[in-house]
Amino acid sequence: MSLHIEDRHEAEGRTPSAAASWRIALEEVSVTYPGGTKALNNVSLEIAPGEMVSIVGLSGSGKSTLIRTINGLVPVTSGTVTVGPHEISALRGKQLREARGHIGMIFQAFNLAERASVYRNVLVGRFAHSPSYRTLLGLPSALDREVTLRALDSVGILDKVWNKAGALSGGQKQRVAIARALSQIPSVMLADEPVASLDPPTAHSVMADLRDINAQRGLTVLINIHLMDLARQYTTRMIGLRAGEVVYDGPAAAASDADFEEIYGRPIQPRDRLGFAE
Numbered sequence: 001m002s003l004h005i006e007d008r009h010e011a012e013g014r015t016p017s018a019a020a021s022w023r024i025a026l027e028e029v030s031v032t033y034p035g036g037t038k039a040l041n042n043v044s045l046e047i048a049p050g051e052m053v054s055i056v057g058l059s060g061s062g063k064s065t066l067i068r069t070i071n072g073l074v075p076v077t078s079g080t081v082t083v084g085p086h087e088i089s090a091l092r093g094k095q096l097r098e099a100r101g102h103i104g105m106i107f108q109a110f111n112l113a114e115r116a117s118v119y120r121n122v123l124v125g126r127f128a129h130s131p132s133y134r135t136l137l138g139l140p141s142a143l144d145r146e147v148t149l150r151a152l153d154s155v156g157i158l159d160k161v162w163n164k165a166g167a168l169s170g171g172q173k174q175r176v177a178i179a180r181a182l183s184q185i186p187s188v189m190l191a192d193e194p195v196a197s198l199d200p201p202t203a204h205s206v207m208a209d210l211r212d213i214n215a216q217r218g219l220t221v222l223i224n225i226h227l228m229d230l231a232r233q234y235t236t237r238m239i240g241l242r243a244g245e246v247v248y249d250g251p252a253a254a255a256s257d258a259d260f261e262e263i264y265g266r267p268i269q270p271r272d273r274l275g276f277a278e
């Protein structure tokens with residue numbers, strides 16, 4: 001039986017809110033879906049521990065597929081994906097779930113249990129590693145409770161801990177989702193269009209939360225985003241995808257409108273910018 005997380009932290013002398021930050025590497029990764037769509041074509045990338053990276057591209061360019069190969073939700077057709085010490089693309093079943101326990105993930109639709117409390121939603125992140133009999137019985141340890149409350153505090157919604165998740169605003173829900181990912185004490189944080197359902201001021205504050213998590217914890221953060229201004233403002237490196245291929249990789253702040261037009265394969269449109277109401 002593997003060590004409980006309490007023992008591991010004690011053994012390694014870590015504080016419960018810190019974990020090693022991991023590198024992400026894709027080598028010649030291609031993904032073809034069962035229907036025949038080639039979503040990624042020979043993508044090679046290396047992201048160093050602690051980088052703050054945006055993946056930009058039009059809808060259908062392969063952003064979600066890319067992020068899902070990193071946590072093993074989408075199997076690669078060829079190539080290898082390595083995250084920290086794990087060759088994700090070679091893992092299955094229990095080993096894949098264990099590795100995924102170290103990879104936080106945030107979604108556009110928040111994916112919360114709406115009828116459960118904020119506390120329960122975030123506590124679930126504690127069960128991501130290796131469920132013990134305590135977690136299976138729903139009996140959190142003192143450490144589980146502490147990490148849960150700290151995670152909520154770090155995204156500024158500790159006061160909502162006993163609210164029902166379904167009763168929160170969109171921005172609050174996304175913060176609960178971030179707290180849930182943080183309670184895993186992840187080594188990598190992935191976010192798939194985390195602000196696409198939010199109004200502009202809330203989108204800015206959620207992006208700022210992600211930037212703070214990167215800066216304060218040194219956590220590797222990878223964000224799929226289709227809004228160019230947010231990518232420029234909140235990430236340091238930008239990777240552009242077009243039809244499943246990397247067509248841009250460079251500093252985000254320096255990316256020009258012409259660079260975006262190259263990535264998109266068309267002129268900039270109003271809906272590429274934050275605050276455009278469809």
Ligand SMILES: Nc1ncnc2c1ncn2[C@@H]1O[C@H](COP(=O)(O)OP(=O)(O)O)[C@@H](O)[C@H]1O
Binds near residue numbers: 035038039058062066
């Ligand atoms: N589960 C799936 N089955 C079949 N085709 C898919 C699936 N998911 C995505 N695709 C296709 O793969 C391509 C890339 O999609 P996706 O990775 O979702 O791009 P993005 O996130 O940039 O919008 C698209 O053509 C899309 O229709």
Ligand SMILES: [Mg+2]
Binds near residue numbers: 063064065
């Ligand atoms: Mg997508």
